[in-house]
Amino acid sequence: MRGMGKTLIFGHRNPDTDSICSALAYADLKARTGADVEAVRLGAVSTETQFALDAFATSVPRLVESVVGEASCVILVDHNERQQSAVDIGEVTIAEVIDHHRIANFETAGPLYYRAEPVGSTSTIVLKMYKEKGIAVAPPIAGLMLSAIISDTLLLKSPTCTPEDAAAAYELATIAGVDLHAYGMDMLRAGASVADKSITQLVSMDSKEFNMSGSKVEVAQVNAVDVDDVLSRQAELESAMRDIIGAKGLDLFLFVVTDILNSNSVAVALGPRASAFEAAFSVLLENNRAPLTGVVSRKSQIIPSLTKTFSQG
């Protein structure tokens, strides 16, 4: 690893459970091979992530706003796109990336270790790396990685879930000493309690920005047990979305509410290119919203369709 001193490991802005837990797990793995590393985070932890940290008696990683001055070398987990990373990511050396997303808006000056696999969760890749290095996973770390897989795959029900993710989840549940389905539903319900959250929290807690053929697209997603808990506040939601569209100069802001029990979603689409959403999913917006039947995955069901539509102009 180039540069001096400690290497920071972190996931994307608005961190989800995989970003927090895979950073903690990969930091554990690196530390056990002698590296000087620290897992940190780029934003507030969600209710769901806090539930997982509490369940496995793990402290929340330290919050950092900027990485320059903290470290000359960093490791990215669960993301690679610059606009999802630390604000000054361009000023440090990215030594490694462990990820399971598309690659975009990412560039380095020199060679690096990059490990991406088209699986449901970064933690599934991290578990494979523990095995490749012949290092056993401690029970609390197994619990965190399990939580990440459950979160990213909606308890193995998302189309992004591969057989490798499912096998990893069962294996990690055994190491962590929990029942996969009972723990998983408890964790998802903890994160899906939207009634106690403000609209400001809902639009920002799991929101990612994408550059699509020059257009600025933001897609926020929240899980809910009852989507009407959220949609009953649509007027207030739209007002908050319009503020963000104005502040960031977005072309499209998509807010997706996913029903974790029935694996469907409803989307609210605003912005000058809202019609691109209609074209991408062959739906018509009514009252600025449309159902997305069977859609639960931003990464594999929403982003590719939008990317394709925007690439067609």
Next chain:
Amino acid sequence: MRGMGKTLIFGHRNPDTDSICSALAYADLKARTGADVEAVRLGAVSTETQFALDAFATSVPRLVESVVGEASCVILVDHNERQQSAVDIGEVTIAEVIDHHRIANFETAGPLYYRAEPVGSTSTIVLKMYKEKGIAVAPPIAGLMLSAIISDTLLLKSPTCTPEDAAAAYELATIAGVDLHAYGMDMLRAGASVADKSITQLVSMDSKEFNMSGSKVEVAQVNAVDVDDVLSRQAELESAMRDIIGAKGLDLFLFVVTDILNSNSVAVALGPRASAFEAAFSVLLENNRAPLTGVVSRKSQIIPSLTKTFSQG
């Protein structure tokens, strides 16, 4: 793997020995795990590569100019930058990348398998993947991978050579049944016989184009036992370089002759931004050329310095 039919596997344009041999080796590995793949090439094979193919009784892969119509899915080895790949790479799905270079000008719509490691040769990573899958390497394939490592590391002498590359080379030489150093020098000498090559061949046989902060930079490299074999033809060389600069609109064209016995290079720099080369290496061009003492690696010694200089405007 998405899409139908056969998946093509190929290295970069102006393929070097690693691009040809790691494509052949990775195609062998994929085929042995049941995938329908074919290793192909995007350009003529060099004298060095032909020596390696002959040594291990392997046919040259099929030449393709375009990949659309051939396949809907491709696997890139030994490169990722779009301008180094198939002309219509943007119209197919990149299912996997196995590489050891920086990542730049690369973007996908969806998740993929991406495996990059900062080692000296793609074949070193492919050998690791054989081991991870528990598949033994057949002697001819071992010979091809060995040739790739020798080529990329100048027989383990380049600063890009890691302990992992060296260990892989010794292991592969044993499997292939050749003496590493004797075979390596024979192969490098076969590729370094520049006297029989036309200037047109020399400027194109191992040339790569890079986008550096918006500037178009091309860097060609040839190995030689005696660099004067090449430099005695400098007037003709510059004429060919100026033609290419004009045709491609390059900002800088760097032609690097590397002395394989003494591990030094001499560079000829032309183009409107030739002064960027002087700034990057703290050298002064005399008669459009300058010595680069101890420099043998385009990837780790030339491209990073140029990238940094161009990023500073």
